[in-house]
Amino acid sequence: xxxxxxxxxxxxxxxxxxxxxxxxxxxxxxxxxxxxxxxxxxxxxxxxxxxxxxxxxxxxxxxxxxxxxxxxxxxxxxxxxxxxxxxxxxxxxxxxxxxxxxxxxxxxxxxxxxxxxxxxxxxxxxxxxxxxxxxxxxxxxxxxxxxxxxxxxxxxxxxxxxxxxxxxxxxxxxxxxxxxxxxxxxxxxxxxxxxxxxxxxxxxxxxxxxxxxxxxxxxxxxxxxxxxxxxxxxxxxxxxxxxxxxxxxxxxxxxxxxxxxxxxxxxxxxxxxxxxxxxxxxxxxxxxxxxxxxxxxxxxxxxxxxxxxxxxxxxxxxxxxxxx
Amino acid sequence: xxxxxxxxxxxxxxxxxxxxxxxxxxxxxxxxxxxxxxxxxxxxxxxxxxxxxxxxxxxxxxxxxxxxxxxxxxxxxxxxxxxxxxxxxxxxxxxxxxxxxxxxxxxxxxxxxxxxxxxxxxxxxxxxxxxxxxxxxxxxxxxxxxxxxxxxxxxxxxxxxxxxxxxxxxxxxxxxxxxxxxxxxxxxxxxxxxxxxxxxxxxxxxxxxxxxxxxxxxxxxxxxxxxxxxxxxxxxxxxxxxxxxxxxxxxxxxxxxxxxxxxxxxxxxxxxxxxxxxxxxxxxxxxxxxxxxxxxxxxxxxxxxxxxxxxxxxxxxxxxxxxx
Numbered sequence: 195x196x197x198x199x200x201x202x203x204x205x206x207x208x209x210x211x212x213x214x215x216x217x218x219x220x221x222x223x224x225x226x227x228x229x230x231x232x233x234x235x236x237x238x239x240x241x242x243x244x245x246x247x248x249x250x251x252x253x254x255x256x257x258x259x260x261x262x263x264x265x266x267x268x269x270x271x272x273x274x275x276x277x278x279x280x281x282x283x284x285x286x287x288x289x290x291x292x293x294x295x296x297x298x299x300x301x302x303x304x305x306x307x308x309x310x311x312x313x314x315x316x317x318x319x320x321x322x323x324x325x326x327x328x329x330x331x332x333x334x335x336x337x338x339x340x341x342x343x344x345x346x347x348x349x350x351x352x353x354x355x356x357x358x359x360x361x362x363x364x365x366x367x368x369x370x371x372x373x374x375x376x377x378x379x380x381x382x383x384x385x386x387x388x389x390x391x392x393x394x395x396x397x398x399x400x401x402x403x404x405x406x407x408x409x410x411x412x413x414x415x416x417x418x419x420x421x422x423x424x425x426x427x428x429x430x431x432x433x434x435x436x437x438x439x440x441x442x443x444x445x446x447x448x449x450x451x452x453x454x455x456x457x458x459x460x461x462x463x464x465x466x467x468x469x470x471x472x473x474x475x476x477x478x479x480x481x482x483x484x485x486x487x488x489x490x491x492x493x494x495x496x497x498x499x500x501x502x503x504x505x506x507x508x509x510x511x512x513x514x515x516x517x518x
Numbered sequence: 519x520x521x522x523x524x525x526x527x528x529x530x531x532x533x534x535x536x537x538x539x540x541x542x543x544x545x546x547x548x549x550x551x552x553x554x555x556x557x558x559x560x561x562x563x564x565x566x567x568x569x570x571x572x573x574x575x576x577x578x579x580x581x582x583x584x585x586x587x588x589x590x591x592x593x594x595x596x597x598x599x600x601x602x603x604x605x606x607x608x609x610x611x612x613x614x615x616x617x618x619x620x621x622x623x624x625x626x627x628x629x630x631x632x633x634x635x636x637x638x639x640x641x642x643x644x645x646x647x648x649x650x651x652x653x654x655x656x657x658x659x660x661x662x663x664x665x666x667x668x669x670x671x672x673x674x675x676x677x678x679x680x681x682x683x684x685x686x687x688x689x690x691x692x693x694x695x696x697x698x699x700x701x702x703x704x705x706x707x708x709x710x711x712x713x714x715x716x717x718x719x720x721x722x723x724x725x726x727x728x729x730x731x732x733x734x735x736x737x738x739x740x741x742x743x744x745x746x747x748x749x750x751x752x753x754x755x756x757x758x759x760x761x762x763x764x765x766x767x768x769x770x771x772x773x774x775x776x777x778x779x780x781x782x783x784x785x786x787x788x789x790x791x792x793x794x795x796x797x798x799x800x801x802x803x804x805x806x807x808x809x810x811x812x813x814x815x816x817x818x819x820x821x822x823x824x825x826x827x828x829x830x831x832x833x834x835x836x837x838x839x840x841x842x
Contacts, residue, residue, distance in 0.1 A: 280757030433604035441775035451743035451765035454787035463778035
């Protein structure tokens with residue numbers, strides 16, 4: 195089969211011919227029609243991820259046909275979550291695409307329990323864009339933050355896959371959603387999707403602008419971390435829930451603890467999601483006819499160009515690889 | 519009436535004669551039999567508290583007889599919490615003893631709704647030790663952390679009022695409780711109360727010791743903050759709940775965000791509690807026959823000596839003023 199392979203740190207994705215995977219007990223094989231990129235793939239390519247091994251076929255997101263039944267399916271990339279709803283098992287848990295070979299290939303092998311029916315209203319390209327980012331956003335918004343109708347929600351860094359799904363999910367739940375980005379075009383796109391307002395986080399007074407627009411926020415969903423965290427805690431309403439699902443800007447150099455206890459804040463870490471979260475996410479997407487935002491589709495052979503496109507952070511939505 | 523008064527920043531408590539308070543609508547007066555100190559009183563004396571005003575009669579904790587009925591009562595020092603269980607109203611909320619005159623006096627005036635029947639198994643001195651620290655601990659342990667039977671709980675800085683109530687409450691709930699302190703005598707006292715083990719947080723490898731003793735902790739209750747927070751997040755189990763109710767050691771200089779999201783941690787701020795929390799706390803104390811730990815009782819006239827005793831941080835339990 196054809197597959198994209200990373201052969202070492204900072205090596206480009208290389209299109210190679212590999213043996214097709216063979217199933218063992220409890221496993222399934224999907225003939226991939228479309229895959230999607232995640233920042234995780236980029237970190238793996240850059241050698242900045244725990245448990246690296248090369249060569250590896252990366253890719254956590256895929257949609258295609260289940261071998262043996264020809265049913266259109268998507269893959270839940272959250273493997274061996276374990277039996278606790280509150281957290282993944284820290285030993286057995288892994289994300290598809292490292293250490294197991296991933297979806298940037300014509301075929302991928304996964305546990306049969308990670309196969310879920312493809313939402314009928316989505317093309318394979320759209321469906322491939324859903325799993326990892328949709329799951330992460332769903333858990334952040336509904337399981338961790340428990341966003342409710344009419345609540346004020348701030349989502350930072352709109353344009354990324356998780357942030358966009360969080361926007362779509364929170365809007366579908368009836369929340370009033372505000373976003374930040376550093377890109378004027380992304381601001382306009384987010385407003386056209388239904389965001390109440392958008393602020394440029396590169397403005398010196400971005401936090402003050404948000405305060406003037408919204409007062410304070412019941413819920414804040416952030417994947418950046420860094421020194422912005424203190425401002426986010428300032429922008430949170432008393433009793434507010436702040437969910438952090440990433441730290442692309444690193445750690446904060448200071449955290450105002452008094453603000454945490456006096457405002458009775460809830461600072462909630464979130465990553466990926468349980469099988470129940472995945473099923474609930476797909477059901478929500480079906481019920482609300484949510485369509486993932488696809489930024490651009492590349493043919494499989496242009497995987498390296500797709501990676502470089504993601505590395506430039508210009509995308510609004512998911513970057514998809516068309517495999518078939 | 520006799521009352522202890524702070525007349526200015528860093529001024530000693532001065533025993534003075536003041537007019538007795540007079541009730542308005544919805545107010546009640548308690549003839550104080552015993553009062554108790556909190557760190558808050560010390561910070562007010564040191565000029566390190568928001569909304570200072572002098573002269574002030576400090577004191578948040580009191581037990582005595584309700585004027586008009588002669589019923590033995592304790593006072594809930596959490597005034598005008600508001601109608602949200604999740605947080606106090608940020609405008610109207612205040613703690614007895616600033617800006618309102620407090621309990622270090624023969625009489626105190628409070629909202630009638632803040633009067634609660636004294637637990638029958640407690641002396642006035644014990645009952646006076648309960649309200650503020652008991653409420654803070656109850657909310658931290660049960661409302662915020664939701665400690666359950668057999669969970670592993672770490673309580674830092676044992677010896678302080680909140681930490682000791684947290685220990686008593688968590689033990690009564692069937693948890694396995696570990697503590698830290700820097701004082702060998704306090705370690706022994708905590709063990710004799712039922713703590714599983716105690717570690718000296720001044721040891722360089724205190725966190726490693728705790729890890730060897732307990733593995734990891736489902737719940738951590740901390741009032742110190744500071745750079746220890748990172749170690750506490752390290753010691754927390756995946757999905758663990760860390761409740762911060764104070765920051766006596768200031769803010770951390772770094773917080774590992776990746777640990778927060780990868781371990782799905784819950785970092786929960788907590789302060790004081792709602793009227794419902796207070797009622798639940800008193801019911802719990804009655805049901806489990808919990809007796810507050812009283813470190814030492816001073817006569818009202820020796821209030822300044824009592825404050826200096828607290829400032830030395832040598833106490834194990836609450837410091838009480840006998841008024842009547």
